[in-house]
Amino acid sequence: MSEVLVYIDSAQGKAHPASWEAVTAARLIADARGAQLTAVVIGPSAAVIAAEAGSYGIPAALVCDNATLADFRLEAYAATLTKLVRDRTPLAVVGPATSRGREVLAATAADTDSPMLGDVMSLAASADGGLTAERAVYAGKALADASVSREGIAFISVRPRAFSAPEAAGGAAAVDTIAPVLAESDIPVKIDAVELESGSVSLTDARVVISGGRAMANNPKPAPAGVADPAIWKAQDGFANTLGPLCEVLGGAIGASRAAVDAGYISYAHQVGQTGKVVAPDLYIACGISGAIQHQAGMRNSTVIVAVNKDADAPIFKLARFGLVGDLYEIVPALTDELKKRLDQ
């Protein structure tokens, strides 16, 4: 029976939730072609993750777990996937367009001279092997309709939060263990140190994102005497002590506009927009952000957008479902209090 491989991205022994969304996309192809789904899990706790894949209705899984795969290294992971693809010649390989997933799929597509559509937002498959997908181009300002030829193995990476994950129905996958391809001495990259921020919600996976802009510097709290730049201090304090508590109540992640990042108010890792991260949460709250076109490119696919801004003419209000004209330093604490009350925290 022909086969569609689903690449399950994982780190520290946990599957990235976008992997299950990729299952939905893979099933579209498998159903159209009468093919079976097989999960590929590489890295720590691969067998546990394969069992989870089974609960999402995948009947078979290939697992590879070994000391050389403890941390993600592209060369080691791609070599393993490439060998599987060469041995099994699936119809397609589908995975999540997470930072690791997109790299592994692109590398394996190159190794096997296969066509790839990356970061797709929707997918249509036909019985004769036709495959078309929708991709965001020009930094999310336009859409492209792309297609893959019928020859060759189609590689598809799926944008996180573009597909919904299947319901976990409690099936079990038949697991096959495979050997890693590269020995430690064949892996060029050596990891010297890893520094992880604990407890923070990843921006791109968050259900709620609360972003601050240039107006974060309008914090009424006086900066302590002797700080080098009072505006930076005020903005940083605002991110931590005004947006922070709202973020905690909602279990969200903190974002920022490019203006706030460039001014040194918060690190680049939080930047949302054309030259930052693209997010699509259920709820996006823009605080003191005017809404330049570059920022919109990073958040316009959010389900509900709330804008808080002093300037009633700010472009962000055109995009928002709900607009609150006023001072974020008055509105955000009031909102945090109200939510605490209503969510019983």
Add this chain to the structure above:
Amino acid sequence: MHIVVFTRSTPDTAATITVDTSGRVGWGDAALIVNPWDEYALEEALVRGKEAGGKATVIAIGGEIHSEALKHALAMGMDEAIRVDDPALENADSLAYAVTAAAAAQKAGANLILAGKESVDVGSDQHLVQLARKLGWPYLSNVAHITALSDTSATVVRLIDGGKQTVTCPLPAVMTVTKEINEPRFPSFIGIRKASKTAIPVWSLAELGVSLPAPRTAVAGFRNLPAREAKTEIITGTPAEQAATLVDRLFEEKVL
């Protein structure tokens, strides 16, 4: 140390992108600029290559429009710019790009390839991963700092999901850089004048010894983004009243 940067021209990031009825993309009278991510790669190549006693070369693959990016790179101070162009590159997909770029990097004699973390027009880094694979070189994405660099090895800090990672790898290698790595310089007036007078050599696929297979992915056309429901409800009142009404609405919209 010979650092090669791959770049391309993209519409200005402030441009409004529109798609006409025949599915073609336009950006009005907005200027073409160097892909913004690549400015960081160019700056790093200047500091670590040219100014460290080595060489810094910039290469673009594609039509005449990419000369804009190459001129900008020359004006920043890059030693040499090359454009690879060939009728066969029309409709090239990421794999064709990778095969071509690999041959160009080898002909130029690169020890290290740098690029921005993605191209804003195609919205992808796929062609850069694939370039590394076609060369058989290691690929390190999202490099935020180069800690040590010699002709044979590099130690870098990479941004990974939820944190940072320090890694060492042998050269040659392909790396993409993030904006934390440096502050790109503006081209000087003298640089701009010099760049405008420089003739940029164009390499053909035959010169690179590359023959491309027929592309197996295609873009049928482009579309404008679906319009967002622009039904904005402005919530008024005191901050406490605004907060209470917003929470009501968020419950009604079922996002809470």
